Amino acid sequence: MNGEHQYRLRATWTGDRGTGTSGYRDYDRSVSLEVDGKPLVEASADTPFRGDGSKWNPEELLLGALSECHLLSYLYACVKTGVVVVSYRDDASGTLVEDGKGGGAFSDVLLRPQVVVADSSMIDAAVAAHRQAREWCFIANSVNFPVRHEPVVTAA
Structure with missing residues (x-):
């Protein structure tokens, strides 16, 4: 198996609380990670970085x-x-x-x-x-x- 392999995914920020990034505490760090044909991965920043600890970081x-x-x-x-x-x-x-x-x-x-x-x-x-x-x-x-x-x- 020689050669070059390309990988792609889509990362979408899903944490807009209505005011975008108007301030450091005004947005959620939630992200969805998608690869065609695979389950969606819900991700966030780690808790110490103002993220959602119930999601992958x-x-x-x-x-x-x-x-x-x-x-x-x-x-x-x-x-x-x-x-x-x-x-x-x-x-x-x-x-x-x-x-x-x-x-x-x-x-x-x-x-x-x-x-x-x-x-x-x-x-x-x-x-x-x-x-x-x-x-x-x-x-x-x-x-x-x-x-x-x-x-x-x-x-x-």
């Missing part, structure tokens, strides 16, 4: 993209090496550091995959597959902060 979406990309890359790496994964769960976390000037950036993300493989003879290869998944993950290769991994692999 950009920081959670980035963390989710990193976690899912590693998961999918990992499953492929396991198939390529004969490892049979029967369960995978990741308790991911990330740290955003504000710069004091209204901006900020993630300083790091930690993925904590908990993987169960079909047989104990597969554990070493299953652990090694995380390194390969890291090399293959498009999203992790696109960010400018470390994405660390603390995998735990056990047998069913």
Whole structure:
């Protein structure tokens, strides 16, 4: 699979309370994210940034993209090496550091995959597959902060 792939979505601000952005407290941070043929995602800013905490925020979406990309890359790496994964769960976390000037950036993300493989003879290869998944993950290769991994692999 070589080549260039284009992705598109529509982000629509849905937070006009009737006066637009007439003042910092006068508008809602609600956004809808749409991709043709897929369910609408209701999003907002995170609560500390005057958003709606019941909706997805950009920081959670980035963390989710990193976690899912590693998961999918990992499953492929396991198939390529004969490892049979029967369960995978990741308790991911990330740290955003504000710069004091209204901006900020993630300083790091930690993925904590908990993987169960079909047989104990597969554990070493299953652990090694995380390194390969890291090399293959498009999203992790696109960010400018470390994405660390603390995998735990056990047998069913």
